[in-house]
Amino acid sequence: MIYTVTLNPSIDYIVEVEDVKLGGLNRMRRDLKLPGGKGINVSRVLKQLGAENTAIGFLGGFTGRFIDDKLREDSIRTDFVTVRGDTRINIKLKHGDETEINGLGPDISPEEADGLLHKLSALHEDDIVILSGSIPPSLGGDFYERLIGACRQAGAEFVIDTTGEALMKALVHKPLLVKPNHHELAELFGVELHTREEIAAYGRKLLEAGAKNVLISMAGEGALLITADKVYHATAPKGTVKNSVGAGDSMIAGFVGTYVLNSDPLEAFRTGVASGSATAFSDDLAVRSLIEQLLPQVKISEC
Numbered sequence: 001m002i003y004t005v006t007l008n009p010s011i012d013y014i015v016e017v018e019d020v021k022l023g024g025l026n027r028m029r030r031d032l033k034l035p036g037g038k039g040i041n042v043s044r045v046l047k048q049l050g051a052e053n054t055a056i057g058f059l060g061g062f063t064g065r066f067i068d069d070k071l072r073e074d075s076i077r078t079d080f081v082t083v084r085g086d087t088r089i090n091i092k093l094k095h096g097d098e099t100e101i102n103g104l105g106p107d108i109s110p111e112e113a114d115g116l117l118h119k120l121s122a123l124h125e126d127d128i129v130i131l132s133g134s135i136p137p138s139l140g141g142d143f144y145e146r147l148i149g150a151c152r153q154a155g156a157e158f159v160i161d162t163t164g165e166a167l168m169k170a171l172v173h174k175p176l177l178v179k180p181n182h183h184e185l186a187e188l189f190g191v192e193l194h195t196r197e198e199i200a201a202y203g204r205k206l207l208e209a210g211a212k213n214v215l216i217s218m219a220g221e222g223a224l225l226i227t228a229d230k231v232y233h234a235t236a237p238k239g240t241v242k243n244s245v246g247a248g249d250s251m252i253a254g255f256v257g258t259y260v261l262n263s264d265p266l267e268a269f270r271t272g273v274a275s276g277s278a279t280a281f282s283d284d285l286a287v288r289s290l291i292e293q294l295l296p297q298v299k300i301s302e303c
């Protein structure tokens with residue numbers, strides 16, 4: 001079974017306005033409320049691809065109930081720890097460009113945190129856990145390490161999509177996959193990366209530090225896959241970008257959802273890129289029909 005972990009889920013409140021007038025009254029042209037948070041997005045796209053999975057993490061209040069209901073409506077299994085505070089609302093403002101205002105999220109008590117650790121300790125060897133997104137401040141910066149410890153003790157594989165120190169500290173535990181975008185990779189090492197060769201060289205450092213597969217996403221420029229012995233580039237399909245929120249999460253879902261079927265990293269890479277692009281070309285997250293339609297446009301070459 002695949003589990004996605006979202007420590008700080010959100011209702012993504014997508015608001016479209018003609019133009020933003022700071023200090024004035026702005027009226028919405030369109031709005032949309034979606035269950036969000038990186039792991040939850042991964043769960044939704046995995047489900048599109050036919051990969052059964054369970055979404056876990058922390059949910060609370062009326063916002064938490066909205067998210068749980070929406071996931072269940074889509075027949076996604078949920079097993080969240082209920083917390084006292086309200087799950088956050090993240091604003092995604094579309095005004096020609098995309099401006100995001102992400103909430104802080106509720107405080108998580110030590111007892112609530114232990115509840116999640118307990119769920120992970122009960123996993124099995126053939127489980128894969130996808131840890132995605134930021135850590136709420138009340139949990140402490142080392143919370144992913146504690147979760148990874150619990151996964152590893154249970155014998156489960158894990159994938160981690162986070163940034164900075166939390167990502168660096170996870171590598172030694174040999175994640176099945178990490179997926180920074182090229183800006184996050186540059187920030188991780190405090191460098192500027194311009195060419196594909198430079199990006200691949202720094203991506204390789206994540207592999208050397210322990211990751212089994214490294215995906216570096218580069219938005220419309222496609223992505224790099226770095227495996228133990230090779231580096232591949234995939235082109236991104238061409239289309240009209242409607243929404244880039246969740247493109248990276250969709251890519252992880254496409255990769256993991258395919259990799260679990262046949263352990264073929266190249267097929268997984270192709271579906272990952274098509275899934276990311278399918279989300280970029282949609283108002284909501286990718287649906288299966290569009291992912292399948294885009295697959296032939298993804299051209300993979302060895303670098």
Ligand SMILES: Nc1ncnc2c1ncn2[C@@H]1O[C@H](COP(=O)(O)OP(=O)(O)OP(=O)(O)O)[C@@H](O)[C@H]1O
Nearest residue numbers: 181217218219220222236244246247248273276277
């Ligand atoms: N403009 C685009 N055109 C085509 N495909 C895109 C575009 N933007 C994103 N994608 C697809 O989605 C994948 C992931 O995108 P990106 O590199 O923006 O990830 P990310 O920064 O983690 O995304 P986010 O944080 O917004 O979810 C890309 O590798 C590509 O396949």
Ligand SMILES: O=P(O)(O)OC[C@@]1(O)O[C@H](CO)[C@@H](O)[C@@H]1O
Nearest residue numbers: 010036037038090102133134246
């Ligand atoms: O605040 P975090 O956890 O870093 O990111 C949360 C978030 O921006 O990421 C998802 C897109 O990847 C959205 O659904 C959600 O609002």
